[in-house]
Amino acid sequence: MSLIQVTNLTFAYDGSYDNIFEGVSFQLDTDWKLGFTGRNGRGKTTFLNLLLGKYEYSGTISAKVSFDYFPFHARNREKMAIDIVDEIYPEYEYWKLARELNLLDVTEDVLYRPFSSLSNGEQTKVLLAALFLKENSFLLIDEPTNHLDMGARQLVSDYLKSKRGFILISHDRAFLDNCVDHILSINRTNIEIQKGNFSDWWENKQRQDNYELAENDKLKKDIKRLSGASKRTGNWSDEVEKSKNGTRNSGSKLDKGYVGHKAAKMMKRSKSMEQRQQSAIEDKSKLLKNIESSESLKIAQLNYHKEQLAEFDHVSIQYGDRTVCEDISFTIGKGERIALSGKNGSGKSSLIKLLLGERISHTGTFRVGSGLKISYVSQDTSHLEGNLTDYARDNGIDESLFKAILRKLDFSRLQFEKDISAYSGGQKKKVLIAKSLCEEAHLHIWDEPLNFIDVISRMQIEELLLEYEPTILFVEHDREFVSHIATKIVEL
Incomplete structure (x- = not known):
């Protein structure tokens, strides 16, 4: 056991007048399993980068451990996975790597495939196994759950539960509850540490609020x-x-x-x-410094003239010789909140593409109601750029309403002046969700909408969907969100 001591830490990015951290002091035990939480844009990833020595700052950070960051940046992703492991830790012992992979339910043959050919889950597991091989290392784990299906999330969470000595950024409540013993939270005006899991911290925070x-x-x-x-x-x-x-x-x-x-x-x-x-x-x-703003959101869906909006009747989808899903049957009725569930690669995105009108090779019968208007939130945010005013105009949505929703999702006025491409991953997702809430539609389709989005914003979105009961089809691997929201689960 040793301590990581942070004293009088102050930091601002070059050219910014606002400090992200100002006079922050606290200490961490290197045996702790810390969940790191806070609203998007508060500086979680920035703090990890400060621990890694990437930026200059005032104050001191002292530690007797070395810091390693997940996800490890592989310079050449076409290399074999075992070569990537060698980049991370050249002195590893193979039997120890095999043991870690076994704990993560990964077969050793993945090591002898190009890293780029592995699924998101396999890549996450290989990198975590390699990084935890290193001795006297404190691991900084930045959102490992994004794009992992529920099964993979449970495996990774159980694996982390068996480890010690890490800071984990995740917004998945069930994932955090299972594997952390302390919470490090960035609040509006300070950083706090509490013993316990996320639910313990949230209960204490609600009591204080x-x-x-x-x-x-x-x-x-x-x-x-x-x-x-x-x-x-x-x-x-x-x-x-x-x-x-x-x-x-x-x-x-x-x-x-x-x-x-x-x-x-x-x-x-x-x-x-x-x-x-x-x-x-x-x-x-x-006394009121740390109450988070979480104003309620609104959604005004158009009324469709029929009770049934779409139907899949024994639908199977093929890509060449490969069948991605088979014999799928379900309907989308007015007011239903349908969760598409299944492992990555099971065909969820393909079914969404059919609904969106893309030409997808399939058998069986697919029907969609005439004149159906759909609002879509995609997984991908890489296309987002420019300022919010132009983005609202280009997408034909009301700028005032759009910005008002973003304000409720904890955007500061300063964010409105920045280029969207400079936003954090969670802030970019919020742009897509705010756009969707502004659009006139009969059906909302959200494909992994919560990736990178902070817990408080997730709860706001939950409350919105429960209060207004819109017709929505969504893919989401956050177990808590699905159990609270879905009126029907379609398992692929």
Whole structure:
């Protein structure tokens, strides 16, 4: 056991006037399994990069361990997977690697295939196995669950549960609950550490938020009273000073020296009182510093003229000689929230492409209602660029509504001025979801909409779908989200 000590850490990117971290201090035990949480854009990945020494900062970070980052950047992804392992840790012992792969339910033959040919799940497992082979290393794991199906997520979570000494960024609540013993959270104004899993942390946070909100009315009254007293105190000396030019009584002149001396004393006293009152106002205001904004979202779906929007009747999809899914039958009815479930490669995206009107080779019968308008959120965000105003105009959506939704999803005004290509992965996903919420549609199709999106925003989206009950077909590997939202699960 050793400590990672962070003292007075302050950091801002070049050219930015806003500090991402300011005077932050805390310490971590290298045996801890830390879940790292916070809203998108708060600086989680930035902090990992600071630990890795990628940026200059003020303050100190001291540790007796080396830091390694997941996902490891493979310079040549066409190499055999075993060669990538060799890049990560040339001194590894093969039997130890085989043991780690066995724990992750991966056969050794994947090591002798080009790394690029492995599935997302296989790549994740090989990299984690190799990185955990290194001794005296503290692993920084950045969103390993993206694009992993539920089965793979469970395996990776169980594997991490058996390890120690890592910081894990993930927004999957069930995944975190299973494998971490501490939570490191970036809040609006500070960084905190709590013992326990994500549910423990969330319960504590809700308790604290509820306490602060219960105090809110009382605080507002106190602040209003103190502000009024401060204003009155500031006016005292002004009134005395004005009396210099007045009269004492029946035309006799005032002693201006005496009045001036009295005014100066009053001014000094009033300033002292004003400072104390202002300090009290600031102290009371600080009590509300970490309540997260999570305003409710809205969705206004068009009413379709039929109860059934689409139907798959014994549909099978082929790519050349390969059948990706077979004998699929289900309908999409008005008001249904349908989760397409299955391993990666089982045909979920192919069925979505059929619904979107793409020409996909298939057998069986596929019917879609006439005049059906669909709003689509894709997995891919790589095409996003330019400013939000142009993006709204190019997609024919209301700019004010679009930006209002992004504000509710924790976008700052500063984000509105940046190029979308500079956004974090979660912020890019929020752009796609906000666009979809602005579009007039009978059916929403969301393909892995929650990748990279923070937990609080996920809960906002859950509340939206439960309150407005839109017709939606979605693919999502977040177990909690699916169990809360889906009215029907189609297993492929």
